[in-house]
Structures are given as C-alpha cells and as structure tokens.
Amino acid sequence: MVTLAIARSVAATVTDPELPMLTLADLGVLREVSESDGTVVVTITPTYTGCPAMDTMRDDLVHTLQDAGYDDVEVRTVLHPPWSSDWITAEGKRKLAEAGISPPGAAPRNDGPIPLTLGAPMHVVRCPRCGAAETEELSRFSATACKSLRRCRVCAEPFEHVKEI
Amino acid sequence: MSFDNAYEAVSEANDEARWAFGTGFEDPLSGVDTSLPSGVDGDDLAAYCLMLGDDALIMSHRLQQWCTRAPELEDEVALANIGLDLLGQARLLLTRAAKAEGSGRSEDSLASFRDEHEFRNVRLAELSTHDTADFAGVIAQLLVFSTWRLALLQRLTDSRDPVLAAIAAKGVKEVTYHRDYAAQWTVRLGDGTDYSHQRMQSALDDLWPYVGELFESHSVVERLPDIAVEPSELRVEFDDVLTQVCSAATLTVPDAPARAGVSGRTGRDGVHTEAMGYLLSEMQSVARAHPEATW
Numbered sequence: 001m002v003t004l005a006i007a008r009s010v011a012a013t014v015t016d017p018e019l020p021m022l023t024l025a026d027l028g029v030l031r032e033v034s035e036s037d038g039t040v041v042v043t044i045t046p047t048y049t050g051c052p053a054m055d056t057m058r059d060d061l062v063h064t065l066q067d068a069g070y071d072d073v074e075v076r077t078v079l080h081p082p083w084s085s086d087w088i089t090a091e092g093k094r095k096l097a098e099a100g101i102s103p104p105g106a107a108p109r110n111d112g113p114i115p116l117t118l119g120a121p122m123h124v125v126r127c128p129r130c131g132a133a134e135t136e137e138l139s140r141f142s143a144t145a146c147k148s149l150r151r152c153r154v155c156a157e158p159f160e161h162v163k164e165i
Numbered sequence: 166m167s168f169d170n171a172y173e174a175v176s177e178a179n180d181e182a183r184w185a186f187g188t189g190f191e192d193p194l195s196g197v198d199t200s201l202p203s204g205v206d207g208d209d210l211a212a213y214c215l216m217l218g219d220d221a222l223i224m225s226h227r228l229q230q231w232c233t234r235a236p237e238l239e240d241e242v243a244l245a246n247i248g249l250d251l252l253g254q255a256r257l258l259l260t261r262a263a264k265a266e267g268s269g270r271s272e273d274s275l276a277s278f279r280d281e282h283e284f285r286n287v288r289l290a291e292l293s294t295h296d297t298a299d300f301a302g303v304i305a306q307l308l309v310f311s312t313w314r315l316a317l318l319q320r321l322t323d324s325r326d327p328v329l330a331a332i333a334a335k336g337v338k339e340v341t342y343h344r345d346y347a348a349q350w351t352v353r354l355g356d357g358t359d360y361s362h363q364r365m366q367s368a369l370d371d372l373w374p375y376v377g378e379l380f381e382s383h384s385v386v387e388r389l390p391d392i393a394v395e396p397s398e399l400r401v402e403f404d405d406v407l408t409q410v411c412s413a414a415t416l417t418v419p420d421a422p423a424r425a426g427v428s429g430r431t432g433r434d435g436v437h438t439e440a441m442g443y444l445l446s447e448m449q450s451v452a453r454a455h456p457e458a459t460w
C-alpha cells in the first residue's frame with residue numbers, strides 16, 4: 001500500500017534542473033501524484049515543448065521516490081491544459097526574486113486573433129536587485145526558453161525575467 | 166574506457182552523465198492517450214501530423230544553421246531558442262504521426278531515415294539564408310512562417326483530435342513570441358537605413374513566390390474535416406498581420422505570383438526545391454553514419 005500523502009511530499013521536493021532554486025511543484029510542472037496497483041504515478045507537464053530538461057525531471061522523480069522506498073514509479077506526461085507561468089506558486093515567485101530572477105506578471109489571455117506586439121512589453125518589470133521600475137528588455141530570449149534578458153537603467157545590472165506565457 | 170569513434174562514447178543510452186542529446190529521448194507523448202478519434206483514418210492523420218511536424222523540423226534546422234552567424238549574441242540566442250521550440254513541436258507531431266500510422270517507426274526514424282520525397286514540409290521552410298548570412302532573409306522567412314503557423318495552430322486548438330489540439334495550444338504560446346521577434350526585426354530593418362530597408366524589402370520579395378503554397382488545400386486535409394485546419398481559411402489573418410508589419414516598417418507587401426510545383430505538386434506532396442537535398446544530407450548525416458548509436 002502506497003502512502004500517497006508521503007509520496008506526494010517526496011515528489012514535491014524534486015527541483016527543476018534549469019531553475020534549481022524551484023521545486024517542480026513551485027514551478028507548476030508537477031500536476032498530480034496518484035497510485036495505481038501499488039505503482040506511484042507522477043504526472044508532469046512541460047513548460048515549453050522543446051524543453052530538454054523533461055528527461056532529467058523524469059529520472060530525478062523516479063530516483064527520489066525510489067530512494068524514499070517507492071520501488072514502482074511511473075512518470076506520465078500531460079500536455080493539456082498547456083503550462084502557464086501563472087502556475088508558478090507565490091512561494092516559487094518569491095524564490096525566483098531571491099535568486100535575482102524577476103518573476104513573471106500575469107499571463108496574457110486571448111480569445112480572438114492574438115495581437116501583434118511591435119513595441120516593448122507594456123507591463124512594468126522591476127529590477128530584482130534594486131527594485132527600480134526603470135528596466136528595459138535586451139532580448140526576449142535568453143539561456144533558457146522560459147526567460148528573457150533585461151537590464152536595469154538605475155543600477156545598470158542585467159537580469160533574467162521569467163516570461164509570461 | 167576506449168571507443169573506436171567519437172559517437173560511441175556518447176552512445177550509452179542509460180548513461181546518466183551523457184552530455185549530448187540527439188536521439189534516444191524518451192517518448193515525448195508517454196502517458197498521453199494516443200488512441201485515434203472515432204472515424205479517423207490513421208494514415209490520413211499520420212500524413213497530416215507529418216506535414217505540420219516537417220514544417221517545424223525543417224524550419225528548426227534552418228534556424229539552427231544560424232548558430233555562430235547571427236549579427237548579435239542576443240539574436241544568436243533568440244534564433245536558437247525559436248529553433249528549439251520548433252524542434253519540440255516537431256518531436257510531438259512526428260511521434261503522433263508514428264503512433265497514428267502504427268508502423269513501428271519513431272520520431273527518430275522519421276526525422277533521420279526518410280528521403281527527400283517523403284518529407285511533407287512547405288517549401289518556404291527549406292529556403293536557405295545562412296549560407297549567404299542574409300539576416301534580413303531569415304527574418305522575412307520567420308515572419309511569414311510564424312504568422313502563418315500561429316494562425317494555423319490557433320485554429321487547430323479546436324481540432325477533434327485531443328492530442329493535436331493539445332500540441333497546438335502549447336505551440337500557440339511559443340509561436341506568439343516567434344512572430345513578435347520577427348515582426349520587430351522587420352520594422353527595425355525596414356524603417357532603418359536606406360540600405361537595411363532595401364535588404365528587408367528584397368528578402369520579402371525573394372521568398373514571396375513560396376507564400377501561395379501555404380494556403381493551398383490538400384486531399385489529406387479534405388479527408389480530415391474536423392481534425393485538420395483548411396489552409397485557405399488562414400489567408401485573411403495572414404494578410405492582415407503582414408500589412409500591419411509592413412506598414413510599420415515602411416515596406417511594401419509583395420505581390421509576386423506563386424512558384425508552381427511540378428505538375429501541381431509542391432512541398433506537401435514531397436516535391437522540394439534544390440536546397441532540400443543539401444539540408445537533409447547535413448541534418449541526417451550523423452544518424453545515417455551511425456544508425457545504431459544513441460547520442
């Protein structure tokens with residue numbers, strides 16, 4: 001008999017390979033932990049379809065649960081509903097900011113055709129170091145798909161920002 | 166440990182420390198219910214997934230070829246990121262195709278062991294810009310490709326195939342960023358210096374003959390009425406976005422006639438441009454030289 005609550009709390013300690021300050025639960029990637037005939041079934045969802053860290057996440061979940069005494073572990077992928085940066089928990093956003101990465105604002109929602117953005121994003125992104133609101137986007141893409149690259153005009157430091165999707 | 170060649174060293178499928186990733190991934194649809202929707206022919210669904218998957222795979226490869234050639238580090242990173250997103254979409258779509266046809270093929274065998282006439286991507290995706298380092302060329306290609314693909318994926322989220330609908334919903338979020346990136350560069354170049362304006366305009370003019378093909382219907386699409394998206398439905402939105410971008414960029418939307426295929430057959434039927442053979446020979450070279458390797 002699998003003690004589900006414990007299995008859940010064990011799975012919730014596994015961290016993201018690319019944002020190691022966050023657990024998969026903080027990131028909203030860990031969707032469900034359930035049990036099926038004595039097997040712990042963990043369901044995760046990719047942040048981006050090309051995310052090369054999915055295999056590492058699967059391995060880390062299996063190993064962490066096996067180390068905690070759960071021999072039979074299965075990791076499943078779910079694509080729907082698609083991951084949104086809104087799923088990063090308040091705790092996750094706090095940890096990001098603490099690590100010098102500015103957390104995402106609210107993700108855009110669209111019914112009709114998706115509007116084109118020809119200028120800089122309208123929402124204010126504060127510098128995670130000095131808190132200034134005067135920051136600019138250097139590139140919408142950075143070392144990982146989920147982050148953009150920005151610079152603070154006050155303290156002049158560059159920083160990463162988790163994109164709103 | 167010694168190896169006969171460099172690829173063997175990275176071919177340990179279960180080596181947790183492996184540092185190169187090219188094949189041997191886990192099934193990206195593991196745990197997803199991939200049964201066929203009722204009344205759908207598996208071969209038709211597979212053919213449709215191949216079309217959309219090959220578009221992403223080939224465009225991704227073209228973007229990857231820009232690594233070390235982009236004008237700024239930020240754009241190097243941007244093009245690589247966009248290429249990675251499209252590669253992820255290609256993996257899901259090729260895996261869906263392989264499962265739907267039920268032939269035992271995989272995303273790897275579909276990507277690396279099909280010949281040119283078996284690829285179903287639109288010809289626009291295979292056009293080469295890296296060899297002449299024509300940055301306006303890749304921006305024009307990406308603008309047209311992502312504007313068209315975003316309109317397509319957004320409609321595909323209503324597909325009766327839940328797997329295609331889910332892949333599309335993830336893709337919409339990603340391609341929104343791709344389109345913005347290309348549109349912003351189009352404006353920067355078009356509304357820049359006389360020289361950058363002229364380069365951006367000729368880049369659009371050069372690829373325009375391949376735009377008509379994006380909106381042509383196909384017998385496979387017609388056989389999948391509530392699964393696939395009818396390409397002609399995308400033209401109004403596409404024209405609208407292109408007009409918006411070109412007007413902000415002081416550019417003219419080209420009006421060149423479509424480049425005919427061979428007896429009416431184009432990329433969707435496996436008839437490609439001269440550039441495609443060179444692309445595939447590079448993209449498939451490692452997998453074909455070491456067919457047993459997992460790397």
Ligand SMILES: [Zn+2]
Pocket residue numbers: 127128129130131132152153154155156157
């Ligand atoms: Zn600052």
